[in-house]
Every structure is written in structure tokens, then in C-alpha cells.
Amino acid sequence: MGKNVNFTLLTMLYLFIYIVASPNSTIDKNALLAFKAQITSNPNKILAKNWSQETPFCNWIWIGITCGKRHQRVRGLNLANMGLGGIIAKEIDGLSFLRSLIISENSFYGFFPDEMGNLSQLQEIEM
Template identity: 45%
Template sequence: MSVRRLYNASLMGALALLVHLCMVDLAICSSNFTDQLALLNFKSSIKNDPNNVISYWTKETNFCGWAGVLCSRRRQRVTGLLLGNMSLEGTISPHVGNLSFLQLLNLSYNSFYGHLTDEIGKST
């Protein structure tokens, strides 16, 4: 095999790998965006946050660093929402059901009202 053909084959292989990695990264980013959006929708359903627990939840910061949010290390997906005893008041947004990796949910000792939607039960 000539040097030129070897170079072209290597270049095509590297390009294919790069495209694959970009697609995987895009899928991960898209999933992360879904989690971020679900949390921001949850925040918007809170009518009173006297301790400013969720006031720092913004699009500009990584949601895995937000108070009360636990994330998986590998995928950076929300696995826990631990906001018990925070004096929060409002409804529980149905968008919490979009947290597909959610395993722990503690909203005890707050003042939530309304109905829980079926979407919340669909989390893993």
C-alpha cells in the first residue's frame, strides 16, 4: 500500500471517529439539556423560596452543582432531587417526570399542593 493510500485511509478513519464522537457528545448534551430544562421548570413552579435554595438555579451554571441536585458522575444526569425541609411552596412541576435517571426524590416538609402527575412515576 502506498504512503498516500495509507494516509487517506488513516484520515478517513480519524474523520469517522470524530463524527461518531460528535454525535455521542451531541446526544449527551441534548439529554443534559432535558434535565436542565426539567429543573428550571420545577423552579418556576415554586412560588416561595424563603431560604433562596433554588434562587441560584440558572441557565448559566451547571445544574449538577445546584443545591439539592445529585448527578451521575459518568453521564452528568440528574439522579437525585433532595430538597426536603427547605420551606418551599408551590406545585410539583410535571416536568420532573422528564428526569429519566431520577432515583431519589425528597420533597418532604415543604408546602406543595396539587396533584402528582403520572410522569413522575415513570422515572427509573
């Protein structure tokens, strides 16, 4: 009987974590896909081939994405030297756990969106 109670409690814990974490993961994924949508030059098709709605972004599948272990939220975005061009989407503020944004050696233009001011954990920017 004790094993059944433990199993039930573990099942409830996993469901709780899934329910709580899923909306946050969706916010991160939507922010990344909005970022991708503003890329107007992607000569090597890196993001076109790699960043997909169907694949999880925190399992080392999406190139340039680093996630935290505990919350499975985007902590780093490193797209340096990929030949990308475009603007930074205002939806980037959905990456509320982002600490590092490295997009140097690309052709991004325009201004940082005001929404980047909402990224309270952002510590490093390389343009």
C-alpha cells in the same frame, strides 16, 4: 502518524459523546427549571440564587441535585427542609434517570402529576 490517528479518533469520540449527551442534559435542565418555576414560596431564595440557566447543574453547583457519573443525568433531587412551597411540575418526567425525590419538610401541595408514572427508575420519594 499513529498519534494523529489516535488524536482524530479521540476527538471524534468526544464530539459524539457531546452530541448524544447534550440533548439529554437539556431535557434534565429544562425539567429542573420547570420544577423551579412552580415554586411559589422560596423564603431563603435558595433556588432563585442557585438554579440558573447559565450554570451547569451536574457539577455540584445546583443545590440538591445529584448526577450520575457515567451519563451526567440527574439521579437525585433532595430539597428537604428548604421552606419551599408550590406544586410539582408535570415536566418532572424529563428527569428520566431520577431515582430519589426528597422534598420533605416543605409546603408542596396538590397531587403528583400523572407524568411521574414515566419515571421508571424512581425508587425513593419522601414528601
